[in-house]
Amino acid sequence: MTAKDIITIPNPLLRQKSQRIGHIDASIEELARQMMSATLDWEAQREHEFGAALAAVQIGQMYRVVVVRHDFDDKANKEFGVFINPEIVKYEGQPAEELEGCLSVKDLYGAVKRYPKVKVKALNLDGRPVRLTATGFLARVFQHEIDHTNGIVFVDRVDDPRKLYRLEANGEFSPIAISERPATNPPAE
Numbered sequence: 001m002t003a004k005d006i007i008t009i010p011n012p013l014l015r016q017k018s019q020r021i022g023h024i025d026a027s028i029e030e031l032a033r034q035m036m037s038a039t040l041d042w043e044a045q046r047e048h049e050f051g052a053a054l055a056a057v058q059i060g061q062m063y064r065v066v067v068v069r070h071d072f073d074d075k076a077n078k079e080f081g082v083f084i085n086p087e088i089v090k091y092e093g094q095p096a097e098e099l100e101g102c103l104s105v106k107d108l109y110g111a112v113k114r115y116p117k118v119k120v121k122a123l124n125l126d127g128r129p130v131r132l133t134a135t136g137f138l139a140r141v142f143q144h145e146i147d148h149t150n151g152i153v154f155v156d157r158v159d160d161p162r163k164l165y166r167l168e169a170n171g172e173f174s175p176i177a178i179s180e181r182p183a184t185n186p187p188a189e
């Protein structure tokens with residue numbers, strides 16, 4: 001799997017809910033491996049960006065599987081955690097806005113409100129339950145990826161189009177024109 005296998009908006013799959021995994025077998029392990037290789041290949045082609053995580057829907061596989069990089073500060077560390085049927089069981093703190101990007105939204109970044117602390121429940125590749133408390137950027141990553149499993153893309157949570165920016169070739173952000181704004185599909189809640 002390569003960066004070319006990553007689907008981007010407005011592909012309608014990105015607005016669909018993914019299925020829960022009932023039985024974890026070798027095909028799920030293979031799916032996770034493909035997600036990791038697609039993320040790393042994407043990152044290798046993006047000078048100013050980091051491939052922090054990916055949800056299976058982003059390679060067109062409608063399953064609730066998410067891979068999250070072990071170390072967000074070190075591109076040389078190519079290890080990931082695999083989270084199956086991930087869900088947030090508790091939100092804590094006051095939501096705050098930060099710029100967020102997505103491998104499925106080319107060159108666009110937007111300010112999205114996320115909780116600073118979440119408790120996540122999932123299964124690992126052995127089928128064992130895992131529970132973790134995520135804070136800061138990791139908390140943001142889980143909220144973003146679990147949104148993907150529910151058919152929500154970050155641009156759907158940008159409440160004001162003026163909070164969207166284009167990542168320029170020099171690595172700087174610039175405001176975007178009205179004609180460049182992507183169609184959004186605001187979540188129901």
Ligand SMILES: [Zn+2]
Pocket residue numbers: 101102103104144148
């Ligand atoms: Zn994303």
